[in-house]
Amino acid sequence: MKKIIVLILLFYSIACFAQTKMFYADGSEDVKKISLTFDDGPGKATKQILEILEEKNVKATFFMLGARVVDDPETAKAVVAAGHEIGNHTYEHINFYAYKDEDKAEKIEKELLQCEEVIKSTLGIQSFLARFPYGYMKSDAIEATKKHNYYLINWSFGTDWQDMSAEEMHVKYKQAIKNGAIFLMHDLSKNKKVLSFLGTFIDEIKEEGYEIVTVSELLNLT
Numbered sequence: 001m002k003k004i005i006v007l008i009l010l011f012y013s014i015a016c017f018a019q020t021k022m023f024y025a026d027g028s029e030d031v032k033k034i035s036l037t038f039d040d041g042p043g044k045a046t047k048q049i050l051e052i053l054e055e056k057n058v059k060a061t062f063f064m065l066g067a068r069v070v071d072d073p074e075t076a077k078a079v080v081a082a083g084h085e086i087g088n089h090t091y092e093h094i095n096f097y098a099y100k101d102e103d104k105a106e107k108i109e110k111e112l113l114q115c116e117e118v119i120k121s122t123l124g125i126q127s128f129l130a131r132f133p134y135g136y137m138k139s140d141a142i143e144a145t146k147k148h149n150y151y152l153i154n155w156s157f158g159t160d161w162q163d164m165s166a167e168e169m170h171v172k173y174k175q176a177i178k179n180g181a182i183f184l185m186h187d188l189s190k191n192k193k194v195l196s197f198l199g200t201f202i203d204e205i206k207e208e209g210y211e212i213v214t215v216s217e218l219l220n221l222t
């Protein structure tokens with residue numbers, strides 16, 4: 001009898017742990033699904049990215065900066081109107097790996113909540129997906145996201161900020177196609193390199209038999 005109780009408790013704690021998973025950098029290896037994510041916008045590349053996504057009939061996840069939504073609410077609204085998913089990328093894009101002030105924990109929380117407030121008031125959305133700048137994911141970030149009911153989402157591959165040709169970049173993205181991949185790209189600057197291959201890249205993902213879905217769909221998060 002004791003053994004059975006121990007087993008039940010063990011299964012219960014495993015189930016609880018699975019349910020409380022708050023951090024993801026990719027989805028299930030067993031499903032042929034992939035997500036495209038765009039950070040730091042709304043920005044100069046957003047509208048063109050929206051056009052490509054519409055042409056290819058694909059929904060993506062945009063991790064927006066609160067300060068950028070304040071600067072360009074119309075573009076942010078266009079992303080929502082096109083049916084894409086919105087994530088919280090904090091307000092000002094502070095690099096918390098380099099942040100040494102004593103108020104770090106409060107600042108992390110403040111950055112998250114300030115962006116949340118802008119997304120709510122401008123777009124009417126309560127996002128539950130957060131991504132800190134530079135993929136910051138130390139315990140203080142995990143704590144803040146948990147406390148405010150967010151999942152912390154990083155990525156499995158991204159390289160569009162590195163110095164290389166568009167062709168090389170395209171090859172690298174293509175090589176990273178896999179079950180559960182979360183691709184990171186940026187829409188703040190013109191990002192001509194990504195724009196030059198995004199449409200083809202989407203076709204290639206589909207040709208390999210993958211479905212492109214939002215992050216919440218990829219990870220079954222609600």
Ligand SMILES: [Zn+2]
Nearest residue numbers: 039040133134
């Ligand atoms: Zn960023």
